[in-house]
Amino acid sequence: MNPLATVFPPNDFALLAVIVGLPLVGAFVNGVFGKRLGKEAVTLMALSSVGLSFLASVATFVALRGARAAEQAPRFVWQGWEWMRVSSRLDGPDVPIAFDLSVDPLSGTMILVITGVGFLIHLYSTKYMEADAGYHRFFAYLNLFVFSMLVLVLGDSLPVLFVGWEGVGLCSYLLIGFWFHEDANAAAGKKAFIANRVGDFGLLVAMGLLVYHCGALDWRGIDAAAHNLLVPKQVWPIGTHVPLASLLPDSAAAWLNAPRYATGATMVGLALLLGAAGKSAQIPLYVWLPDAMAGPTPVSALIHAATMVTAGVYLVCRLSGVFVLTPAAMFAVAFVGALTALFAATIALVQNDIKKVLAYSTVSQLGFMFLGAGVGAFSAGFFHVLTHAFFKACLFLGAGSVIHAMHARIHGTEASQDMRNMGGLRKFMPVTFVTFAAAWAAIVGFPLTSGFFSKDEILFKAFTSSPQAPLGGSMMVGGRSVELFTWPEWAPITLFVMGVAAATMTAFYMTRLIVGTFLGDFRGWTVVPGWKAAHGHGDDAHDEHAHDEHAHDEPGHGAAGREGPEPHESPWQMTLPLVVLGALAVVAGALNAHALFHSHLLDTWLEPVFQGVEKAIVVKENSKALELPLLVPGLLAFAAGVGGAWWAYVARGGEPMRALAERVPGLHQLVYEKWRIDELYEETFLGAVDALAEFAVWFDKWVVDGLLAKLTALLVAGGGAALRLAQTGRTHAYAALMVVGMAGLGWFFTAPHAQAKVEANHDEGRYVVSAAPGLGYRYRWATAEDGSWASDEFGAQAKVELSLEVGTSRTVKLAVENAFGRVEERTLLLERPRPDRSGPGGATTIEINRGADGRLEGQVAPRPIPSGAFPGPLGSALRVPPSFPVPGGGMPAPRGAAPGGPVPAPGVAAPSPGGAR
Amino acid sequence: MSAFGHVLEHYVLVATLIFGIGCVGFLVRRNVLVQLMSIELMLNAVNLALVAYDREQGAGSTGQTFAFFVIAVAAAEVAVGLAIILAFYRLRGTVDGDVADTLRH
Amino acid sequence: MTPGGYFFGVCAVVAVLGALATISARNPIRGAMGLLATIVGIAGMYVQLSAQFLAAIQLIVYAGAVVVLFVFVIMLLGPDAHGADGGKRPGSWARWIAAPLVSVLLLGGAVLLARVSTPQRFRAAPPGHGTIEAVGGDVFGRALVPFELSTALLIVAAVGAIAIARSRATKPSERPASVGATRRLFGGAIHPRDARTVDDEVAR
Secondary structure (H helix, E strand, O other), X not given: OOHHHHHOOHHHOOHHHXXXXXXXXXXXXXXXXXXXXXXXXXXXXXXHHHXXXXXXXXXXXXXXXXXXXXXXXXXXXXXXXXXEEEEOOXXXXXXXXXXXXXXOHHHHHHHHHHHHHHHHHHHHHHHHOOOOOOHHHHHHHHHHHHHHHHHHHHEOEXXXXXXXXXXXXXXXXXXXXXXXXXXXHHHHHHHHHHHHHHHHHHHHHHHHHHHHXXXXXXXXXXXXXXXXXXXXXXXXXXXXXXXXXXXXOHHHHHHHHOOEEEEHHHHHHHHHHHHHHHHOOOOOOOOHHHHHHHOOHHHHHHHHHHOHHHHHHHHHHHOHHHHOOXXXXXXXXXXXXXXXXXXXXXXXXXXXXXXXXXXXXXXXXXXXXXXXXXXXXXXXXXXXXXXXXXXXXXXXXXXXXXXXXXXXXXXXXXXHOEHHHOOOHHHHOHHHHHHHHHHHHHHHOOOOOHHHHHHHHHHHHHHHEEEOOHHHHEEEEOOEEEEOOOOOOOHHHHHHHHHHHHHHHHHHHHXXXXXHHHOOOOOHHHXXXXXXXXOOOOOOOOOOOOOOHHHHHOOOXXXXXXXXXXXXXXXXXXXXXXXHHHHHHHHHHHHHOHHHHOOOHHHHHHHHHHOOXXXXXXXXXXXXXXXXXXXXXXXXXXXXXXXXXXXXXXHOOOHHHHHHHHHOHXXXXXXXXXXXXXXXXXXXXXXXXXXXXXXXXXXXXXXXXXXHHHHHHXXXXXXXXXXXXXXXXXXXXXXXXXXXXXXXXXXXXXXXXXXXXXXXXXXXXXXXXEEOOOOOOEEEEEOOOOOOOOOOOOEOOOEEEEEOOOOOEEEEEXXXXXXXXXXXXXXXXXXOOOOOOXXXXXXXXXXXXXXXXXXXXXOOOOOOOOOOOOOOOOXXXXXXXXXXXXXXXXXXXXXXXXXXXXXXXXXXXXXXXXXXX | OOOOOXXXXXXXXXHHHHHXXXXXXXXXXXXXXXXXXXXXXXXXXXHHHHHXXXXXXXXXXXXXXXXXXXXXXXXXXXXXXXXXXXXHHHHHOOOEHHHOOHHHO | OOHHXXXXXXXXXXXXXXXXXXXXXXXXXXXXXXXXXXXXXXXXXXXXXXXXXXXXXHHHHHHHHHHHHHHHHHHHHHHHHHOOOOOOOOOOHHHHHHHHHXXXXXXXXXXXXXXXXXXXXXXXXXXXXXXXXXXXXXXOOOOHHHHHHHHHXXXXXXXXXXXXXXXXXXXXXXXXXXXXXXXXXXXXXXXXXXXXXXXXXXXX
């Protein structure tokens, strides 16, 4: 038994927590105590945490291989804690969301890259950032980034992935704006963050849709319930019809109003694509990545080339089970990728900033990965992720080494990164040159290097395979058959041609880059004015003449001009990562060299992850036979690109390109300014937001401040002005007003209140009317039928009794006189109802009070009794025996009926306007 | 009228009269000194009523205790009130209550 | 008419006449003397009501302290203590409406009293009623907390009186400078954002 498996069983693989936790500890220590710890301790902490994490990742990888060899499922899980529960759709159960980590071949490979390349870049940074005041801050961010990236990759569910997703976004923001003293850097950080937010929106939408459709957010749950995503939903028109469509001609309106359907998978896939496009810098959200080069170069290498930007590709691969259900979303992924590859490559052709070229190259290569994933070749796309991580990290670190060297001479971010100031660095920094050249060979597709194999694999798959529509291409919706999206015939060849064109341009601009940087003469002597010597420059008699406008303006270069510090090779901490990455860039292709060596290591390794995916992909029949012939376009692209660049920049010294630029100056300028996409966004989206803000300001100024505030203030001021008249400030006036109020109260209290209570016994026909007592009250009554007063004088009698015959009524008048001689009268109507058929009526007590509006409360309008049940408003106030026999066989009582059923209509009360005299 | 002076209502009537006089004095006079004296009159009237009702009640001496506290509070009130009058006089040079109308502004 | 009845009658007349003198005297010294008469009259009625302790307190506190305090203040103020009663002032209508209203209200109360009550002679006072022991037992028994609180009140009143009456170096002035402070409120800025510009304009 494998000792590792004993300590870490597959269902409780705590090593994952260690892998994730170590960089977090490093980030915490460096971030909180870094300033006091000193540079050495920070270095130790940062390197050891990532290094140990790397070792643990290797152990995990070995364990995965062991499980694979033992025919077990290569998937280890560490269960953290239940994080929260979210409600799914109304009839579904709650969806638990657990903070679980899991590792399988895909993520196992990713963590090797993250921690391995991460460690090398940490090592590199110890020298690159040596002189920076924010040394500890830098390493805290870098460790935090590694932590977040590991959470992203190892998270067992979308929400946990999202934590890492946001974490890397945050670290990216912090590191792009690392030198935040310059506004441009801070702005670039913000731009990256906001562009990523747009993508995150898509990811959140996808999560919501998955909760709705699948009722799960963890990978296994999503895979298990993926078939639920095939339910078509009407997505258009929203509501029943398009508003104002009736204004259009009938045919257009019918076309607009025709219902459109999309499966849940398509919606999820497109939302995920938006999220992935944000993180992986695809059209239309790629704009942040070139600006992200404002950060320190190791950051560009680690975050914006090797790891974070591949998170989108990782996400697509991870949810391949969802994507294969939707050819429409796959089509979008593939074409977004191909377009991005092509588009970014055109921009990279003309840039002069070494990091900008590499940045657009990264965007372009990410497009290749999306292209691969989009045609269903997930493992090919992931293979390119791997090789790209090696060669692009190497290129960026090499560029960093060059910039580091240039800083010896030129102190200025712009100038030290400008290729026009470089050239001939091969002599000064041989190690950097060799490793850079190795990475260059990989990216341009030099035969047998890693990039050659991975790029060729993607192009091959783009030509031969395409996703197949699920369920035979149609579904029944409401009894009608709805055609699902099918992959068009022209798509493979189009994608292939776009890919080859992008590869050609890649070869061209990368060759231009390496020629401009390392070959020819060093042009940096003349940049700093003080060293621009007046004496003549002799020719250096070099083999190559890499020139551009700059060099040609100068008469020549002489040894005497080389005053001041020279560019120099970097220390071993910087060159060692270069060597390792350069070597990997060359040989990593062996992992999956289908075409020439029939090596399928990576495909086999990833097979458990993508099993079931293959069934949804249609492969052309003769694809095996096409494998070798399809190498030719890739080789031709390499040859054309490199050869063209060599011819243009080495053999002809850049003359042809300059001539071309002069012939089409508008186009050149447009491409040089990155097709002015930033400006376009500025005009449209930012402009719209600005307009909204302007409107809000206007609204605030004129409506809120002007109308509301000023108007309210005016009203209050007017009221105040009116009230001020009453405010004489003389105390006696206030006292006088108080007296007036007291007099009013006194008047109120001196009014008598003629209130009476009736105790009615309908059965016996006895009624007792008692008047409410009061200070100094005297009463007189009129109980006779003619309504005459019993006496002329007021007396002390507060209660009268009278009896009535069945079905008769009597009007009783009461007059109350108080101590001041004021009198109030009240008239009451007593009525004895006919006995109810249903049985004896109960004795009732009815309060009669004067309501707020002067009417008597408790008044009952006489109305026919429907069937025994009497729904009077007084019903519930009457004290009635709880259970009454319902006459007529139990007709359902109307709403509001008295509890207990029928009640005789109580005969009480009549209006009485008898008020105070 | 042998009960004259031994009936609650007589005392209450006297208290009412004195209270009314005090009240009118407070309202009519502008001299703050006299106004303060009027307040004292009213307090005394209330005290008289309290003591009279206490006598009517017979047992216990709650009314007298209450009156005792009223006297204590009245003493404090006079001290502060006269101090305020002095300060007011220093500020305005008069004891005319109508001058004290700063509250209006 | 019993002797007690004569005594009550004299006391009541003295008290009411003293009250009338208090509010009608032009000279506040006379007013103070009227107040003194009222106090003495009421003290007499206290005796009649068998509240001997309160009668003593009444004389000590009111006649001995309060009236003396009034006289001292009147002395301090000198001729200015006469005030400025009389003469037409804006708003003087209020007092001529309020005063009759008060009279009517109290008269109404008296009428009510007369009509609803049946006068009855006091019962014999229980022994010890109104003595120091009786009142003191109450004050230091049930009313202990209010009593202690009243000591605090007296201390605060004494300190406050000193603080208020302490002379300051300010000169008497007819009008304070605070006129118009509130009027600026609505002429100025509503929003803090505008405050600067408004202030700037004011400064200019």
